Amino acid sequence: MSRRRAPLAVLTTVVITAATITASTSAQAATTTFTATADTYVDNAAASTNYGTSGQLGVDNSPVKRMFLKFAVSGLTEAVTNAKLRIHTDDVSGAESPNGGTFRAMSSTSWSEAAVTANAQPAIDGATLGSLGAVVRNAWYEVDVTSYVTGNGTFSIGVTSSSTDGADYDSRESGATTAPRLVITTGSTQPGNDPVFVGAGDIADSGSGDSATAALLDNIQGTVWTTGDNVYPDGTLSQFNSYYEPTWGRHKARTRPSPGNHDYHTSGASGYYSYFGAQAGPSGRGYYSYDIGNWHIVSLNSNISMSAGSAQEQWLRQDLAASTKPCTAAYWHHPLFTSGANHAPSTATRPLFQALYDYNADVVLFGHNHQYERFAPQNPSGALDTARGIRTFVAGMGGAGAYGFGTIKPNSEARNTGTRGVLKLTLHSNSFDWQFVPESGKTYTDSGTTNCH
Numbered sequence: 001m002s003r004r005r006a007p008l009a010v011l012t013t014v015v016i017t018a019a020t021i022t023a024s025t026s027a028q029a030a031t032t033t034f035t036a037t038a039d040t041y042v043d044n045a046a047a048s049t050n051y052g053t054s055g056q057l058g059v060d061n062s063p064v065k066r067m068f069l070k071f072a073v074s075g076l077t078e079a080v081t082n083a084k085l086r087i088h089t090d091d092v093s094g095a096e097s098p099n100g101g102t103f104r105a106m107s108s109t110s111w112s113e114a115a116v117t118a119n120a121q122p123a124i125d126g127a128t129l130g131s132l133g134a135v136v137r138n139a140w141y142e143v144d145v146t147s148y149v150t151g152n153g154t155f156s157i158g159v160t161s162s163s164t165d166g167a168d169y170d171s172r173e174s175g176a177t178t179a180p181r182l183v184i185t186t187g188s189t190q191p192g193n194d195p196v197f198v199g200a201g202d203i204a205d206s207g208s209g210d211s212a213t214a215a216l217l218d219n220i221q222g223t224v225w226t227t228g229d230n231v232y233p234d235g236t237l238s239q240f241n242s243y244y245e246p247t248w249g250r251h252k253a254r255t256r257p258s259p260g261n262h263d264y265h266t267s268g269a270s271g272y273y274s275y276f277g278a279q280a281g282p283s284g285r286g287y288y289s290y291d292i293g294n295w296h297i298v299s300l301n302s303n304i305s306m307s308a309g310s311a312q313e314q315w316l317r318q319d320l321a322a323s324t325k326p327c328t329a330a331y332w333h334h335p336l337f338t339s340g341a342n343h344a345p346s347t348a349t350r351p352l353f354q355a356l357y358d359y360n361a362d363v364v365l366f367g368h369n370h371q372y373e374r375f376a377p378q379n380p381s382g383a384l385d386t387a388r389g390i391r392t393f394v395a396g397m398g399g400a401g402a403y404g405f406g407t408i409k410p411n412s413e414a415r416n417t418g419t420r421g422v423l424k425l426t427l428h429s430n431s432f433d434w435q436f437v438p439e440s441g442k443t444y445t446d447s448g449t450t451n452c453h
Helices: 209-217 237-244 248-254 267-280 311-322 347-358
Strands: 023-026 029-035 038-043 056-061 064-073 080-088 101-106 128-132 140-144 153-160 167-170 181-186 196-200 223-226 288-292 295-299 327-331 363-366 372-378 390-395 412-416 421-427 431-438 446-451
Touching: 029 064, 038 056, 056 153, 064 181, 080 167, 128 140, 128 248, 128 267, 140 248, 209 248, 209 421, 223 248, 223 295, 237 248, 237 267, 295 311, 311 347, 327 347, 327 421, 327 431, 347 390, 372 446, 390 421
Parallel strands: 196 223, 295 327, 327 363, 363 390
Antiparallel strands: 023 029, 029 181, 038 064, 056 064, 056 167, 064 153, 080 140, 080 181, 101 128, 101 153, 196 421, 288 295, 372 390, 372 412, 421 431, 431 446
């Protein structure tokens, strides 16, 4: 039986009602909210008009509208561990949009909201911070800007859209309860406050499994990862919009995906790259990296060449060599280690694992087999290695139908099939905790801790 879902666009369950800037502390961590000090937009259809006093901010591609935000961050005395931009859509007819825009850092911080026009606008020239898919009116949305907002200072963020059906947001002139804001967490956090890294693979199809696992994400904060086969059966943009978007899609703004073989059923995985945009890394390449707290994270592509000397393998080695973080995690679709009956270990991925091993990585996450399995730390040949070995997980329980196990491989420590769920990693400064979180009504769980090398 096929199932087509009506679009559901709310990407975050966060609702903000406080009108004042607040700070709260828990142990050594602190969260501070900064409202925008300037915001405006430009409209190419009225190229000389300034909208600095408007209560509304617009992004569009026909006519071209661009949005500009500025924040002054001060008073921080500890390192930034997390920074989120939160913006609110306007409560007017027609505010719904299939594209909430792409958010980028800007080098210019000297612009004035009273002077900016389409004819005189600052360049949106920095790194892409994130993007939003479909948005609805009168709702909060969130973009992770931790890579950009790293301490005290002035920060500008520009927003563009590729859609001819643009989005409208509330400006600071709309009032304190709906003004754009930065929510910044600082300080050395204690367990319970450290960054969370949560996800699964093999996710969305015409069944209901992805609804069950998306419901788990609704109650777990942090960065969401995927280990491929994001949507079935063929990874088309239509299937992403029909199956993935109504469930895991509501967490798209905080998701850092990787592609699977079903995503590549569509030539070049064009549906995958179109749907996730900049959050999937450079278009068509499928591998990229980022940092979370004390961790360096690498998303890789097991659907293209991974051989020693390949572009991806060489990039990985250079990326790992440049990292200064004490802990490293990586994820991709095809598992090097698995006891699954449906898909054998993918030995073609070994050069990537070898590079990670050479640079003392700590954990690797896979998908492809629709089940959960945890392995002890191993070297690239699959031998137990308690000194430098990498702990691995098969986390293919994101929603698609379950697979069985075959011959149990050496060093397999825990496994389950038939229980959908997500794998939650809490990233401490020099270790990580793992926890299998089961779908509602199921009881299987697995948890533990591993130190970084």
